[in-house]
Amino acid sequence: MGDTLNWIRGAHVFKFGGDFTRRHEDQRFNPQIRGSYTFTQNYTGDGFADFLIGLPGNATRELVLPGSNIFESLHRSTHYYFFVQDEWKATANLTVNLGLRYEYNGQLYEDRDRLTNFVPLNNVIVRIDAPNSIGAGLKDPQYGRCLCFTKKRDFGPRVGFAYRPGGSNKTVIRSGYGIFFVNVPFNKRQGIAFNFPWIERQIVTNTTPNPVFDLANTFLPSVVTSGILGFRNDLDYFDPMIQQWNLSVQRELAPRTMIELSYIGSNSVHLDAARTFNAARPGPGAFGPRRPLPNQPVFTSVDHGYRAWYHGFTTKVRRDFSQGLTFLAHYTWSKAIDTASSQTGYIAQDHNCADCNKGLSGFHVAHRAVGSLVYELPVGRTRKYLSSSPRAVDVLFGGWSVSLIQVLQSGFYTSAITTRNTANIEAGTLFPDVVGQFSIAKGERSVDRWFNPAGFAQPGAFLFGTAGRNIIEGPGFKSTDFGIHKNFAITERQRLQVRFEAFNGLNNVNFALPQNNLAATDFGTIVAAGPSRELQFGVKYIF
Numbered sequence: 001m002g003d004t005l006n007w008i009r010g011a012h013v014f015k016f017g018g019d020f021t022r023r024h025e026d027q028r029f030n031p032q033i034r035g036s037y038t039f040t041q042n043y044t045g046d047g048f049a050d051f052l053i054g055l056p057g058n059a060t061r062e063l064v065l066p067g068s069n070i071f072e073s074l075h076r077s078t079h080y081y082f083f084v085q086d087e088w089k090a091t092a093n094l095t096v097n098l099g100l101r102y103e104y105n106g107q108l109y110e111d112r113d114r115l116t117n118f119v120p121l122n123n124v125i126v127r128i129d130a131p132n133s134i135g136a137g138l139k140d141p142q143y144g145r146c147l148c149f150t151k152k153r154d155f156g157p158r159v160g161f162a163y164r165p166g167g168s169n170k171t172v173i174r175s176g177y178g179i180f181f182v183n184v185p186f187n188k189r190q191g192i193a194f195n196f197p198w199i200e201r202q203i204v205t206n207t208t209p210n211p212v213f214d215l216a217n218t219f220l221p222s223v224v225t226s227g228i229l230g231f232r233n234d235l236d237y238f239d240p241m242i243q244q245w246n247l248s249v250q251r252e253l254a255p256r257t258m259i260e261l262s263y264i265g266s267n268s269v270h271l272d273a274a275r276t277f278n279a280a281r282p283g284p285g286a287f288g289p290r291r292p293l294p295n296q297p298v299f300t301s302v303d304h305g306y307r308a309w310y311h312g313f314t315t316k317v318r319r320d321f322s323q324g325l326t327f328l329a330h331y332t333w334s335k336a337i338d339t340a341s342s343q344t345g346y347i348a349q350d351h352n353c354a355d356c357n358k359g360l361s362g363f364h365v366a367h368r369a370v371g372s373l374v375y376e377l378p379v380g381r382t383r384k385y386l387s388s389s390p391r392a393v394d395v396l397f398g399g400w401s402v403s404l405i406q407v408l409q410s411g412f413y414t415s416a417i418t419t420r421n422t423a424n425i426e427a428g429t430l431f432p433d434v435v436g437q438f439s440i441a442k443g444e445r446s447v448d449r450w451f452n453p454a455g456f457a458q459p460g461a462f463l464f465g466t467a468g469r470n471i472i473e474g475p476g477f478k479s480t481d482f483g484i485h486k487n488f489a490i491t492e493r494q495r496l497q498v499r500f501e502a503f504n505g506l507n508n509v510n511f512a513l514p515q516n517n518l519a520a521t522d523f524g525t526i527v528a529a530g531p532s533r534e535l536q537f538g539v540k541y542i543f
Contacts, residue, residue: 022076022079029070043209061202063202075108076111080104085100120293180242203300243268256322272303306339332367339355350428351427361470377400380400400485416432417430438456453524497541499540
């Protein structure tokens with residue numbers, strides 16, 4: 001629940017507000033008792049061949065408390081926000097906005113204290129349980145029911161202005177800066193409910209070149225002990241914080257036509273992603289002795305030590321609806337960099353080093369241009385031509401309009417990887433070595449050779465690869481959508497619209513990203529494409 005109060009005093013418009021949210025989420029489901037198995041190509045060079053000889057790359061299963069066949073968790077959290085804002089008309093040409101927002105995002109806890117976390121203390125990983133839990137772990141009141149340290153310093157200042165130089169009605173300069181916080185979704189914090197004794201999730205990873213288990217003997221006590229035993233969260237769980245700033249200049253070029261030049265930037269910290277905690281570093285032999293905390297367990301861990309940066313320049317031209325025509329053209333030149341592009345799709349070689357994964361974002365697109373227009377043909381009643389035509393003529397010739405959307409953008413980027421685990425790492429995605437020029441001039445690229453495969457090589461035994469993250473540019477994207485619409489007036493306030501639309505109407509071929517796995521026979525080629533032309537016919541009743 002929440003509310004906002006406005007108070008106008010002279011040249012100031014003050015706003016005060018707050019919000020209180022109480023969140024409940026109950027889960028009940030059947031566990032994965034029989035297990036799931038993944039067959040890579042670590043042993044034969046082919047995943048299906050690994051399956052035929054019974055050598056999985058990894059496997060997972062879930063076990064619940066004795067006598068139970070269902071898993072249950074009852075999650076709760078509390079959130080409240082307060083803000084104050086002042087919109088100050090400083091002069092006839094200058095408006096200043098000042099504000100401050102406070103947020104408290106209470107950490108998730110389980111209604112019956114069925115949470116278990118794991119923390120490193122004195123080079124040993126220690127299990128901790130909620131204060132009233134029946135679990136046998138360490139119960140320390142400083143960790144609270146969330147098994148974390150709650151942060152209470154989320155203050156977000158905001159400042160901005162709008163200025164009309166010389167009192168002009170045709171030019172406006174705007175700028176702003178603010179700090180924003182993000183409340184992490186429940187599902188990223190719920191992992192520690194899936195720990196022993198509430199549920200035991202066993203994840204085991206095979207070693208190469210000599211496997212330690214096969215399909216018939218996977219979850220052996222000796223193997224499970226060395227596997228990923230469960231989930232953990234950082235004790236210091238910060239809310240992700242984004243600093244964002246912008247500057248724009250708008251200018252009226254002609255009546256109803258405007259151009260805008262703008263810049264926007266951001267710096268994000270405390271972003272969260274799931275990694276493997278205490279994963280073994282490259283080397284021969286068993287994983288245990290090679291872990292940062294030797295012979296201690298391995299966990300899937302939600303950490304908040306990831307960062308992101310964005311800078312973008314945009315140009316926009318807009319014509320508001322006049323004489324039947326409206327259009328918008330928009331171009332963006334930008335660069336997005338981060339150390340993790342999503343909460344779950346974390347691709348990295350070294351899970352013990354977040355900053356080592358710094359590279360172009362998975363969603364980075366350097367150039368993107370979009371143009372759109374809608375034009376009402378000037379024929380029919382209330383239009384320029386045949387404005388006084390009989391109803392029968394208007395039904396046939398009046399009420400027609402056309403629309404067009406054109407999209408042009410450069411390609412997404414991908415990382416070169418190899419599924420041959422010659423580094424013998426416990427977690428992560430191994431990158432190859434860069435041994436030569438792998439990029440090809442754009443005019444020479446083809447689906448059969450998008451980049452030069454000879455520019456990469458398998459890393460030496462027990463070594464990380466030297467290739468960076470997201471260094472291969474994929475194909476660009478081009479699409480033209482258009483539509484034809486016919487409006488039939490029923491009454492003054494009711495009409496029927498018949499629509500015919502074509503998506504990717506010119507049937508441009510938009511290729512997918514190239515094969516990026518060095519171990520694949522088609523490495524460097526493109527074997528897939530996006531949707532072809534799609535036609536759609538529809539009827540809409542508007543009232």
